[in-house]
Amino acid sequence: MPLPIGHSLISAGVYAAYKGSIDIRQDFKEIALFVFMGLLPDVDFITVPFTGFGAHRGVTHSFAFAFAAATIVFAIARTLSRRVPARLWGFLFLTAALHPVCDFFTYDYLVERGGVELFYPFSLKYYQSPYPLFSGIELRYLNTIFSLHTLMAVVREAFISGTVFVAVLYLKGARVKTGYWLVCEKNDGFK
Numbered sequence: 001m002p003l004p005i006g007h008s009l010i011s012a013g014v015y016a017a018y019k020g021s022i023d024i025r026q027d028f029k030e031i032a033l034f035v036f037m038g039l040l041p042d043v044d045f046i047t048v049p050f051t052g053f054g055a056h057r058g059v060t061h062s063f064a065f066a067f068a069a070a071t072i073v074f075a076i077a078r079t080l081s082r083r084v085p086a087r088l089w090g091f092l093f094l095t096a097a098l099h100p101v102c103d104f105f106t107y108d109y110l111v112e113r114g115g116v117e118l119f120y121p122f123s124l125k126y127y128q129s130p131y132p133l134f135s136g137i138e139l140r141y142l143n144t145i146f147s148l149h150t151l152m153a154v155v156r157e158a159f160i161s162g163t164v165f166v167a168v169l170y171l172k173g174a175r176v177k178t179g180y181w182l183v184c185e186k187n188d189g190f191k
């Protein structure tokens with residue numbers, strides 16, 4: 001996915017599946033943790049000024065990285081609170097793993113390589129879907145970043161990931177509380 005908005009919405013959807021409800025005020029820390037996990041693979045952007053975009057979507061965009069990150073974050077959470085359920089690990093892994101999967105379905109302008117290193121360390125190959133769902137953004141040049149194409153890519157990404165998020169809420173009959181109003185009541189469908 002080109003931007004954090006899509007990864008954040010997908011991560012919030014996984015959180016809704018995990019918790020069965022979203023109370024933005026009360027569960028702020030847990031929601032933030034899931035969004036953090038969903039954005040973590042893009043930590044490799046830090047190296048871009050030194051290595052160029054060629055190193056982006058490498059090791060940190062693999063299932064192995066998602067496994068390791070979920071294990072470390074879960075271990076820290078368990079150390080902080082014994083009440084953390086074991087199934088949290090699976091949802092953290094899913095959140096981190098969905099990031100490279102979404103990037104796999106994004107058109108990559110690095111045509112000389114393209115895609116994500118999904119199966120590192122078992123394979124160093126970069127994989128990209130021949131049928132992209134999301135429009136990529138050419139991030140190497142300012143005039144392509146600030147363009148109508150970028151705006152349309154953001155709208156498309158928000159629409160697709162927003163639909164996934166709402167679908168999860170609906171399927172789970174999830175209750176969403178913003179702290180001020182109830183968006184959706186459990187087992188009651190939308191209001």
Ligand SMILES: [Zn+2]
Nearest residue numbers: 041042099103
């Ligand atoms: Zn990414």
